[in-house]
Amino acid sequence: DAGITQSPRHKVTETGTPVTLRCHQTENHRYMYWYRQDPGHGLRLIHYSYGVKDTDKGEVSDGYSVSRSKTEDFLLTLESATSSQTSVYFCAISDRGVLDEAFFGQGTRLTVV
């Protein structure tokens, strides 16, 4: 398996609190992605990074921010969690972006109550 680790794996948080999810890779891949997966919607891209400090928005970026200060770490922050952000979050990495296969983490199940 590709060296990609998401933490935490499960989290329950209250509405209005900030939450940070971490994605850590040991593959030295340039591209890192955050997706959310909800029933009926499939995987939707939140943000992605194409290098250290280089990030861009995806399809559903409102309410989320990201940071990448090191090649190996990509953080996803929910500034003020809402119930609509209850979802399963997946991190993915890729060496050449969408030209390559993406390797996915195990996912983080986030529940906002």
Place this chain on the structure above:
Amino acid sequence: SQKIEQNSEALNIQEGKTATLTCNYTNYSPAYLQWYRQDPGRGPVFLLLIRENEKEKRKERLKVTFDTTLKQSLFHITASQPADSATYLCALPLRNNNDMRFGAGTRLTVKP
């Protein structure tokens, strides 16, 4: 707006038969397309990438076709086995090619 549609939410077939899954897209002109497998509680796993000029690609019991005129990709699993039961996702790159969009997936069940 761009849309990706996978033919059905669920597909049930008998072991040994060929499973055929469909991925249709509109308002896209992707240069290639990917297929992934996802098991419950796990992240997707890459299966195949096909480029627009390849028309067909095979890997063991898997075959993918890519028809840019019909804007459609077909994913076939021959001699299907219960272990092939999973959700299968198609994915296409968007705009600047750093944005990969996924279909909602088709849940395949292969019955013994």
